[in-house]
Amino acid sequence: MADDSIQEDRLSYLVSVLLDFKGTRIREFCQSKLDSGADPFTVFGELQAGLEEIGKGYEDPRFRRYFNSDLIVSGRNMKRAIELLKPLLPPRKDGKGHVVIGTVAGDVHDIGKTIFAVTLESDGFIVTDIGVDVPCARFVEAVRKNAPDILAMSSLLTTTLPEMRNVIKGLSDAGFRNKVRIIVGGHAVTEGFAQSIGADAYGRDCVEGLRKCRMLMQERK
Amino acid sequence: MPDAHAGKEMRIFFLYSGPFGEQIINTVSLGGLGDQVSGAYELRPEHILVPGGDTEGSESLFENPERYIPTDFPVAQADLLIILGIHGRLSDLVPCIARRLGVRSVLYPIDDRDTIPEAKKTISDELTEFGIYIEFPEPFCSLQRSGDPCINEFLKFFGRPLLKVITDPGSGIIHHIEVIRDTPCGSASCIAGKLAGADSGDLDTLSRFCYDEQHNDEADNYCLAEMDPRYPLMQEAGDLLKDALFEGCGHPATKDTILSVLRQSGETGVEDLAMQVVGLPCSMTASGCITRRAFDLYLRELKEEHRIVITSSSTVMLI
Numbered sequence: 179m180a181d182d183s184i185q186e187d188r189l190s191y192l193v194s195v196l197l198d199f200k201g202t203r204i205r206e207f208c209q210s211k212l213d214s215g216a217d218p219f220t221v222f223g224e225l226q227a228g229l230e231e232i233g234k235g236y237e238d239p240r241f242r243r244y245f246n247s248d249l250i251v252s253g254r255n256m257k258r259a260i261e262l263l264k265p266l267l268p269p270r271k272d273g274k275g276h277v278v279i280g281t282v283a284g285d286v287h288d289i290g291k292t293i294f295a296v297t298l299e300s301d302g303f304i305v306t307d308i309g310v311d312v313p314c315a316r317f318v319e320a321v322r323k324n325a326p327d328i329l330a331m332s333s334l335l336t337t338t339l340p341e342m343r344n345v346i347k348g349l350s351d352a353g354f355r356n357k358v359r360i361i362v363g364g365h366a367v368t369e370g371f372a373q374s375i376g377a378d379a380y381g382r383d384c385v386e387g388l389r390k391c392r393m394l395m396q397e398r399k
Numbered sequence: 400m401p402d403a404h405a406g407k408e409m410r411i412f413f414l415y416s417g418p419f420g421e422q423i424i425n426t427v428s429l430g431g432l433g434d435q436v437s438g439a440y441e442l443r444p445e446h447i448l449v450p451g452g453d454t455e456g457s458e459s460l461f462e463n464p465e466r467y468i469p470t471d472f473p474v475a476q477a478d479l480l481i482i483l484g485i486h487g488r489l490s491d492l493v494p495c496i497a498r499r500l501g502v503r504s505v506l507y508p509i510d511d512r513d514t515i516p517e518a519k520k521t522i523s524d525e526l527t528e529f530g531i532y533i534e535f536p537e538p539f540c541s542l543q544r545s546g547d548p549c550i551n552e553f554l555k556f557f558g559r560p561l562l563k564v565i566t567d568p569g570s571g572i573i574h575h576i577e578v579i580r581d582t583p584c585g586s587a588s589c590i591a592g593k594l595a596g597a598d599s600g601d602l603d604t605l606s607r608f609c610y611d612e613q614h615n616d617e618a619d620n621y622c623l624a625e626m627d628p629r630y631p632l633m634q635e636a637g638d639l640l641k642d643a644l645f646e647g648c649g650h651p652a653t654k655d656t657i658l659s660v661l662r663q664s665g666e667t668g669v670e671d672l673a674m675q676v677v678g679l680p681c682s683m684t685a686s687g688c689i690t691r692r693a694f695d696l697y698l699r700e701l702k703e704e705h706r707i708v709i710t711s712s713s714t715v716m717l718i
Contacts, residue, residue, distance in 0.1 A: 245417065251623070257616075
C-alpha cells in the first residue's frame with residue numbers, strides 16, 4: 179500500500195511538471211535529475227511515465243480527467259525536455275524503429291503531428307519529421323531516401339483525407355508499399371477510413387498511435 | 400448586510416484546472432488586473448470523483464454539493480468568479496462556491512467540449528435564483544459585451560481582441576500595435592508584439608501570420624482551445640484575432656465581407672452566403688473567415704445590430 183502511494187505521488191508530481199504551461203518546472207526537473215547523476219534516458223523514461231499517465235487520463239472513457247489543452251502543454255514540455263536532453267544522448271543505433279512522419283498536402287496543422295513525433299522519440303524511435311502540407315511526391319521521396327520502418331501521416335481536415343489515399347497509391351506505384359508499414363491519424367481520420375485506404379494501422383491519438391507503432395515493429399520482427 | 404466592498408474595485412476569484420486555467424490566470428494577473436485577484440483554486444477531478452465519474456460517498460454530487468467542496472478551499476470574497484477548464488461533472492459545485500464567495504457574477508467560458516458543464520441549465524437556474532448572473536462564452540475570446548456590469552468591467556481588459564494598429568503613414572509599415580483588449584490566453588498581445596515592421600497592406604501575410612502564431616506553442620502565450628474540425632474553437636479564435644487585426648489596420652473584416660456580398664447580390668441564402676465567406680486555411684480569402692462558427696457568430700451579431708434580417712426561409716438581406 180505504501181509503495182502504491184509513493185508511486186501515485188511520483189506520478190502526480192511528474193504530471194504537474196509536464197503540465198506547467200510556462201515550462202519552468204520541466205527545465206528544473208531535468209537539470210536537477212542530471213545534477214544528481216541520472217542519465218538522459220532515465221530522465222526521458224520518468225517523463226514518459228508522466229506522459230502516459232496524462233494519456234490514460236485523456237483516453238479513459240469512464241473518467242476523462244485530462245483534456246486537449248493538457249495534451250498540448252505536456253507535448254510542448256516534452257519538446258523542451260528533448261531540447262535539453264538530446265545533446266547529451268549518446269548516438270543511438272538500436273532505436274525501436276525509424277518513423278517518417280508528416281501532415282498531408284493541404285493541411286498545415288503541426289501540433290498533433292509534432293506531439294506524436296516527440297512521443298515516438300521519447301519512447302526510443304528515430305523520427306524523421308518532414309513537416310506539414312507535404313505533397314505525395316515528398317512522402318515517396320522521404321521513404322526512398324530514409325527507408326523507414328513506418329510512415330506516419332496526419333490529417334486534421336476532412337478535405338485533405340483523399341491525400342492519404344494518394345500517398346499510399348504513390349508508394350505502390352513507386353514500388354515502396356511493401357517495404358514500409360503505414361499508420362494514419364489526426365482528427366479527420368477514422369479506423370474505417372484507415373482500413374478503406376489500405377493503411378496498416380490507425381492511431382486515434384498519440385497514446386494509441388505509440389501503441390500501434392510498437393505493435394507494427396513487433397510484427398516486423 | 401452592508402457590502403463593505405461597495406464602490407471599490409471588482410475582485411476576481413478563479414476556479415480552474417490544468418494549464419488552460421493557469422495560462423489565463425497568468426495573463427489576467429500580469430495584464431492589469433493582478434491587484435484585483437482575490438484568489439485562485441485548482442479543482443482537480445481526481446480529488447472528488449472516482450472512476451466512472453461519480454463520487455465515492457453515498458450521496459451524489461448533485462444531491463449534496465456543499466459536502467464535496469474541498470476542505471482546503473480558501474476563505475475569500477469576490478465579485479466575479481471565473482471558471483476555467485474544470486471537469487464538466489464538477490460544475491454542480493459552482494453555485495455553492497459562488498454563494499460562499501459572495502460573487503455577483505460568474506463567467507464560465509467553454510473552450511473544450513469535455514469541460515461543458517453537465518448541468519448547465521440547472522446551475523444557471525440556481526444561480527439566477529440567488530441573483531447571480533452567469534455567462535458561458537464559447538470560446539472565451541468571443542465575448543465582447545455582457546448584460547452584467549461586473550463582466551463588462553472585466554471585458555475592458557480581456558475578451559474578444561481589440562487592436563489599434565499604428566502604421567508609418569508613408570510606407571504602411573506597422574510601427575506598433577496597441578492592444579486595447581487582449582485575448583484571455585494572451586495570444587493577441589503576444590502576436591501584436593511580433594508584428595512591428597510588417598507591411599499592413601499585405602493582407603495574405605498578415606492573416607497567415609495570425610492563424611499560425613495564434614496556436615504556436617513555441618510562443619509565450621498561445622490558444623489552448625479545442626481544435627477538432629467538428630468543433631473548431633481554436634480556429635474560430637483565430638478568425639476573431641485575424642479580424643481584430645484587419646479592423647485595426649483599417650481593412651475589411653469578415654463582417655464587412657458579409658455586408659459587401661449582400662450589397663452586391665441582394666437577398667442571399669445563408670448557405671450561399673457562407674460559401675462565399677468561409678474558406679479553408681490553404682485557400683482562404685484574406686477578408687473571410689475559416690470557420691462556419693465565426694460566420695454564424697457574425698451573422699447573429701449583424702442581426703442584433705439591426706444591419707441584416709434573416710428570414711424564416713433562411714435567406715439574409717440588408718436592412
